[in-house]
Amino acid sequence: MNDQLQIEKWEGKAALDISTNENQAWSLLSEFFNLHLWLPGIATCEKVTGSESLPGSVRYCASPANESGEVFWAKEELMGFDPTERSFSYRVIESNMGFGEYVAHFRVLQCTGDGCRLEWSFECEPVVGWTCEGLIGYLDLGLKGMAERLEKATNPDANTTNDKVNYETNGKLDDKANGDTNSKANGVVNSETNCEVNVA
Numbered sequence: 001m002n003d004q005l006q007i008e009k010w011e012g013k014a015a016l017d018i019s020t021n022e023n024q025a026w027s028l029l030s031e032f033f034n035l036h037l038w039l040p041g042i043a044t045c046e047k048v049t050g051s052e053s054l055p056g057s058v059r060y061c062a063s064p065a066n067e068s069g070e071v072f073w074a075k076e077e078l079m080g081f082d083p084t085e086r087s088f089s090y091r092v093i094e095s096n097m098g099f100g101e102y103v104a105h106f107r108v109l110q111c112t113g114d115g116c117r118l119e120w121s122f123e124c125e126p127v128v129g130w131t132c133e134g135l136i137g138y139l140d141l142g143l144k145g146m147a148e149r150l151e152k153a154t155n156p157d158a159n160t161t162n163d164k165v166n167y168e169t170n171g172k173l174d175d176k177a178n179g180d181t182n183s184k185a186n187g188v189v190n191s192e193t194n195c196e197v198n199v200a
Contacts, residue, residue, distance in 0.1 A: 010132040013121035014139035018147045022116035024154045026086040026108040029118070029146070032078050033059050040145035053081045058093065072097050079103070098128030118143055 018025070029038060032052060036045040043064040050057025055078050062073035074095035081088045087107040092099045102124035109117040120139050127135060 008126055009123060010126060010135065011121070011123050012132060012136040012139065013119065014136060014143050015117055015119045016143045016147050017111055017115055017117050018151060019115045020147075020151055020154045021114055022086060022108050022110045025116050025118065025150060026083070028150060028153065029106070029108060030081075030083070030086070030088060032057060032081075032088070032090075035059070035061055038146045038149050039142055040149070041142070048075060050078070053083075054078065055080055074099065098130065100125040100127070102127070118147060 028034075030053070031037075033045055033047045036042045041063055042061050044060070044062040046060045048058040048060050057078045058075055059078075060073065060075050062071050065071050072095075074097060075093050076090045077093050079089045079091055085107070086109070087105065089103060089105045091104070092102040102122060104120065104122040107119040109119060111117050120143055122135070122139070124135075126132075
């Protein structure tokens with residue numbers, strides 16, 4: 001009998017509702033080469049090749065140097081860009097952070113009322129030095145920081161993101177142990193993370 005090799009895959013998603021309308025949010029967050037303006041922890045985002053909104057374009061993103069002088073970086077290729085659906089997707093093609101196959105999707109969705117929802121999801125191979133929960137947590141913090149910068153840019157009178165009406169994250173981890181965590185912040189933010197085990 002031949003043993004069948006099971007390939008482990010991670011999937012996760014974070015979503016955040018904010019008061020900024022979808023057109024304002026999309027016009028700023030859809031700029032592929034300007035991630036450093038919106039995502040805390042990214043000090044540099046530069047064009048390597050291509051042009052804005054053009055699939056196949058590549059960007060170089062890097063963190064500030066840490067105390068030991070180390071910089072974490074990744075090169076990412078734009079795979080798809082749909083202004084009608086307000087969505088784009090990209091993949092990591094090279095990095096020093098342990099990423100192998102990694103594809104992410106970012107969407108700006110219309111919500112009831114004047115606000116919008118930011119949604120960031122991924123599918124990837126296990127990342128060296130990370131857990132699925134840890135990767136979802138990175139998206140969690142990233143979306144919160146991104147939303148805060150976005151709301152300050154579009155509404156100078158807003159000091160925090162306390163007007164978010166719903167915050168959620170969820171992750172799915174194939175063929176690996178799962179875990180559930182729940183947390184709240186500022187009394188008005190509902191945060192959830194969860195992982196599931198799926199075996200084919």
